[in-house]
Amino acid sequence: MVLRSSEITIIGGGIVGLSTALGLLQAGLRVTVLNGADGDFRASQGNFGLIWLQGKGADFAPYAAWTREAVARWPEFARALQELSGVDLALQQSGGFEFFTDPDEFTAFAQSLAQQQAHLGPRFSHEMIDGDTLRRLHPEIGPEVVGASFCPLDGHVNPLRLLTALQRAFVTLGGEIRTGAQVVEIAQAQGGGFDLRLKDGTHLGAPRAVLCAGLGSSTLAAQLGFATRVSPQRGELLITEKLGPRLGFLSSTIRQVDEGGLQIGGTKANVGPDDRETLSEINALARHAVTVLPALADVRVVRAWGALRVMTPDGYPVYARSPQHPGAYLVTCHSGVTLASLHASLLADWIEDSAAAPDLEAFDDHRFALSAAA
C-alpha cells in the first residue's frame, strides 16, 4: 500500500511531531503523521506545560537563543493555533519564579542566570529576589524559602489542550494522522524515498521522513545512520483538587492549571523505562509545596503520576539531516512545549532549506558521532 500522495511523513504524533507537521503543512506540503499506540510512553500527555526561558542554555548559547526565539513567537503561534483549532490553550506569559530553600543553590542559580543574561543581552531580563522581599510581594510564601529568581518572559499553557489543538489544526488544514501506526523499520526505497514497515506488517512509502518519535526514536534513528540515542528521564507530578481562587503567580514547580487544580512537579530520575509514581517523590513534592505555600496543607492531591522526558545525551535538541539518507530528518528534544512555536514555523524552513532557514548547525546529530568516536 502506498500513502495517498503525501510529500513528507512525520513519524510520531506527540507535541514535537505535530508542531513540526503543522509547520510543514502550512508551508504548503502534503503531510502525513504516523502515530504509535495509546499505551506508548508519551511525554506530551504527562508534562508540566511551561513555556520557560530562565536557566535554559546558560551553558550553551545557541540553546539560550533558540529558546528565547520560541518564547517570543508563542503569542502569535497560540493566537493562530486557537483560531485554527477552536481550542483555548490558556496561554499566559506574565513571568515566573523559581523558588529556593537552599542558599547555595540560590547563589549557583544566580550565576547561571548571569551567564544566560550574558548570552542573550537585552533580549533577557531576570531578577534575584531574597526571601524577605519575596514575602513582602507575596506574603503567602513560606518562611523557609530563601529566595527566588524571576523572569518576566516565562509562562505556561494547558499542555493537553496544546496537543488537542495541534491535532485539530493539522487535520483541519488537510493533514492526515494515522493512529496505531507504529513504524518498526525504515529503509531507503528503491527508486528514491523511504519504505516504512509498520508493526502490523503493512508497508508505507514516504518520499521524505521526519523522525519525531520521542522515546521511540532511538532504533529508527540508528537505522537512518544517526548517532543520537535518546533516553528516558522520569519526572513526577502531583495534581490537586480544583481551587476557586487563583494563585497570584507562576513558578517552575507549582502552577495552577486553568481548570483550577494545582500541578506540582519537577523531580528528575534516570530509572529507565519506568513511569510509575513513587512514594518518596510524592512525599518530596508535597513537602516542597507546603514549604513554598504553607496554605496548601489542606489541599488534596487527586493523583500523582510519572512521565518520561525524552533526553538527548547532552539535553539539547537535535535537528539533523541524515547524510547517508537524504530526505530523512531527526527532530527530538526536551522542552517540546516551549519549542513548539519554532517547530511549527522556522523548523519547516530548515527542513525545506528555504531562504528563511535558521542555522541549526549547533544542534546537529554529528556532535554525538564525534563524542562516540572520541
Add this chain to the structure above:
Amino acid sequence: MTIDSRFLPRPDAGALLHMTLDGAPITARAGDTLAAAILAASGDASRHSTMGTPRTAYCMMGVCFDCLIEVDGQPNTQACMVAARDGMVLARQNGARGLRKLSSTPAQSNADG
C-alpha cells in the same frame, strides 16, 4: 427550588445531634453520616459543581465524590464518609473550593471561605 426530604420521616430514636447547614439548624441521629443527615433533612442539592449543576450524595460508599461539602471550614469533605457530631458547621459548596489562608493573592477569587 426546595423539596422536602426524598426519604420518609424517621421514627423518634432518642437524643438528636444538632448541627447547622448554611446557618440553618439540622439534626442527625447518632450513627448518621453527614450525607444521611443532609438527605434526611432536604431533597435539594448539597453542592453545585464547578459548572453550576446541582448534585447531592450519590454512592454513599466513598467512590463518587458527589457528596462533597464544607465541614467546619474544611471544604471538599466526603459527607458520606464522616459521622455526624454535635455542633458541626456544614456549608454547601458552589463551584470549586476556596483556600482559606491564601487571602493575600490578587484574586479574581470566587472563594467562599
Add this chain to the structure above:
Amino acid sequence: MVDVDLIIIGAGPAGMAAAATSAQGGARVLMLDEQPQAGGQIYRNLGAETPPPAYLGASYAAGKPLLAGLRTAGITGEFNATVWRIDSDAGMPRVLWSRGGTSHAGQAPHVLLAGGAQERPTPFEGWTLPGVMPAGAAQILMKTAQLLPRDAVLAGSGPLLYLIAAQLIDAGAPPQALVETQTPAMMTRAMRHLPRVLLALPELAKGLALIRKITAAGIPRYTSAAGFHASMRTDGRLDFSFTAKGRAHTLCTPILLTHQGVIPSTHISRAAGIAHAWNPAQQAIAPVTDRWGGSDVEGLHIAGDGAGIGGAEAARAAGELAALDILRRLGRIDKNTRDRQAKAPRRALTRAMAIRPFLDAAYAPPPEILAPDGETIVCRCEEITAAEIRQSLEGGATGPRGVKTATRAGMGPCQGRMCDLTLRGILENCGAAPALPRARTPIKPVALGELAALAPHRKTKA
C-alpha cells in the same frame, strides 16, 4: 511500623473470613477499613449496638458469625482508615493509609486486598440530578440510618434490585414501580446456564421468593425497559421516562433508584501493579489471580468481590482460601494441611459461583447503559458527555489515554470510578481497541500536608 504477618484491606465478608482463618492459624493480622465498622457492603452497620431493623431480613443478619470471628486473638482492626497506596519497600509489601488526617505506612510479608465491589455506573440523561441514586446506596441508608426512600421507582436490573424492593416492602415503604431492563431474549440466553444453577437451588429459590413478594405486594413491573431519561420538575420531584415493551411511560417520583449489578473495585489492585483482564461475562475489569487469590505481585492476594463478582458467600469462602494459602506461605501450615482445610471453602465457593453465569447473562447491563450517546454525562466529575467522548474518538484518540487527554474524562476526584467502564464501552462501540485504564496513586485524594508529613524517605535539603 506495624509488626504483623498480614495486612487485610477491607472488612467485608472476604476480609473478615480471612482475618479469622489466618489468626486462628497463628498469624498476626492488621485489618484496615475505611468504614467505621467491620461488615463490608452487605453487612454494613450490622455490628451496631442497636439491633438491625427486621426488614433487612435473614440474609443481613447472617453476617453475625463473621463479625464474631473478628474477636479471634491476633486481629487488630483499624477503621476509618482509607488505604491510598500499596507498593513495596526493601522487597516487602507496604501499605499506605490515611486516618483522621494522618497517613501511616505499614509493612507485612503478605497483604490481602478485600476491597469488594461498587455499583456499576448507570449513565442516562439525568442521572446526575439530586434524587437519582444507586439502589445499593439507598440500601446503605436503610442499613446505617434507617432512612427509607419515599415512593421510589427502582430501575435497572439484577438480583440486588429485587432484594431491595423486598426489603422496602417489608419496611412498609414499597416502591411505586420496578422498571426492569432485562428482556425475554436475555432470559433465554441465561437458560443455557441452568444445569449449573441446579447446584445453587437454594439461591434460586430465594430469588424467586423475592419476585413473588414483589408481585404479591401489587407493585407494577415494567420489563424490557429502555430509553431512560430523568428530568426535574419545579417541585423537585423527578419525571422518569422510559419505554417498556415499546410503549412510552413517565413516572413521577421523589427518588429514582437505579441498579445494574456490581463491579469489582479495582483501583487499588490496578495501582498496585497487579495484572488485570477484561471479564466479558461480567462486563468488568478484574484482577488475574490463581485458585488461592494469589496475584502476580509478590506478597499480594485478592479475595472477594474485588477479584470478580461472586457475592457474600463466595467472598467468605475466597477469604478463607486466601488465608490458608498465606498461612502456608508464612510456614504456619504445610501444603497438605492447606489443601485439606481448603476442601470445605472450595466446595462453598463452587456452590456460590454456580448461579453466577446464569445471573450474569440474565441481568446483563443493556447496551445503552454500557455505551451511551448524546448528551448523557459519562464523567460525572468533569461533566463530559458521551457525545464529547465520541467526538474525541473521531478526532484521533485511540484508547482511554487519548480520550482522557482530549476530554478530561476520568481526571476528577473519583479517578474514573464512575466512568472507566462507560468509556470502555464507548471505545468498543466505536470499534476502537479498549485498553485497560491505568490507576495511579493516591487512589483516594490525600491532603498535601498529610503527604508532606510522611516520614521522609530520603534526605532532602532544608
